[in-house]
Amino acid sequence: MSTQTILPVEVDTLKNTSANNGEPAWLTESRTKALQLAGELELPKLEKMKLDRWDLGHFGNVREGRSEVSQQVPDSVKSLVNMTEASNLIVQRNGDIVFSQLSSDLASKGVIFTDLETAAREHGDLVKQYLHTAVKADENQLTALHAALWNGGVFLYVPKNVEVEIPLQSIFLLDDTKTTFAPHIVIVAEANSAVTYVDNYISGDYSDKIVHNGVAEVFVKAGAKVRFATVHNFNVNTTDLIYRRSVVDNDGSIEWIVGEMNAGDSVSETLSILQGNGSLSDAKVIAVGSGAQKLNYTTKAVHFGKSSESQMITRAVMREQATAIINGITKIEKGATKANGEQTEKVLMLSPKARGDANPILLIDEDDVKAGHAASVGQVNPEQIYYLMSRGITREQAERLVIYGFLAPVVSDIPLEQLQEQLQGLVERKLGQ
Known part of the structure; x- marks a missing residue:
């Protein structure tokens, strides 16, 4: 049975807005198809938490036009960057680019680091190859809405054999609830490359409600190494929904470092698809809940490749009346011999009214593997x-x-x-x- 959905924009309006914003025809078509899907699909089903009881109607309005890049970093984010080394930095405010710079050295090596909307116009074939392929529009209502409405975001491309030694950083500032805020991250690390990407989501002081519906897709080619660090720090009036997903080829590795520091309700999924032999995923997540927050965090690794390895560590601290559902899922598919999956979930409660639930899940379809888990909830x-x-x-x-x-x-x-x-x-x- 389909969920009845009031879409935040009409299909024709979205189609015209995309075309007026100069987006390529393939992207306009992608958006309109996704919006139609959003009217047919249901919300995702979460472990021990019902999203249909959440207030998810505040997506803001689709942005028309783009602001010119001012190259002025807002004062509210200057403490997060070293301005003397701000050559590899993107700052976005409410989906608009306000600062974007890549060092000439990296640019000469073929590295692309720009906002996703610019990349869709200037590197269309490359973006089209990866966009919405790790997190597909037809998965559920939220992924469909994101595929239709996303704005801003980042496209990072590292060519074969290029090792980027300096972290590349993005900052996403939200201080206007009238406009849709849904950045989309795409990272492609070609064979034997290496890169560290860091982003930070922060918000201003506003009283209106808004939903952040975001996606990050990371593609790690053979022998490549990607480190992805992120901190989410939205205020109490923001509901934060985010899918992070990586696809890792032979001998590639992905390292996730996640800080969930929001003041409002939050849902996140951080998933590594280990499709290559010898692929590796290392995920570390911390969360601190307070007030009456409802939090649902899932860390997951799916093993397809032989001798693939995954490590997941989640730490959550709950105070006051906060509620957290912490899920760790290791899935080892048939044929993934010699795979090794380990996970640990721990919840520390600082109040008798706080609630924490740690759910370690092992799904094993192959005999010749190693897998283990540990979980604890306590004071x-x-x-x-x-x-x-x-x-x-x-x-x-x-x-x-x-x-x-x-x-x-x-x-x-x-x-x-x-x-x-x-x-x-x-x-x-x-x-x-």
């Missing part, structure tokens, strides 16, 4: 607190140290100092310390 260990207090540390300081140690496996791996400091500050603020 701060009093023995650890007493031990620290016996060394002259106050209870408050002791609890803080235990919590930071609990989250350290992810925070310490953030590849940019400014972002690491920001994440540490967000943890302190959300914990009320």
Whole structure:
């Protein structure tokens, strides 16, 4: 049975807007087909949480036209970047580009780092080859709406044998709830290349509700290495919905480093499809919930390749009345011999009213494999607190140290100092310390 959906825009309006914005015909067609799908598909079904009870009607209006690039970084994001080394940086505000720069050295090597809308016009064949192929429009109502309405976003392409030593950074600022905010990230790392990509989602102070419906698609070719670090920090009036997905070929590797620091309700899926032999996925996720937040985070690895490996670590801290559903899924398909999948989910509750649910799931269709999981939900260990207090540390300081140690496996791996400091500050603020 289909869900009755009131679409945020008419098909003809979307079609005309896309054409007026100078988008190629194939993209206009892609958008209109996706919008029609959105009227037919249902919302995704989440573990122990019903999205149809959420207020998901605030997608904003489709943007008409594009603002000129000012090359002025907004003051609200300057603390997140080193302006003396801002040569590999994209800053977007409400889907519009305000700053975009790639070093001449990387450009001369064939690296492409630009907003996705520009890439669709200037590198159409390349973008068309990958767009909506890891996260398909016809999966559910949210992916269809995203494929129809996305704006802004990033296209990063690294040619064969090129190793990018400096992290490439994007910042997405949301401070206008009138316009649709749905960035789409596409990263393509060709054979034996290497790159680190870091992005940061932040919001201003607004009282109107808005839904962020985002997607990140990462394609890791044979022998390539991609590190993807991201921090989401939207305010309480923003519902954050995000699909992150990578497809990894032979001997390729993807490393996910995710900080879920939103103040509003959030759903995320971080999935690695290990289709190549010897492929590798390493995912680290932390989340801090407060207030009456509802959080649903899924980390998943699907093994197709022989001798493929996946490691997943999720740490969540819940306070006040926050509720978190933490899912870890390892799926080993038939034929993926010698695969190895390990996962750990831990939830630390700081309030008797907080709720946490850790769900480790192993789905094994092959005999000659290794797989394991560990999960725990509980409060701060009093023995650890007493031990620290016996060394002259106050209870408050002791609890803080235990919590930071609990989250350290992810925070310490953030590849940019400014972002690491920001994440540490967000943890302190959300914990009320």
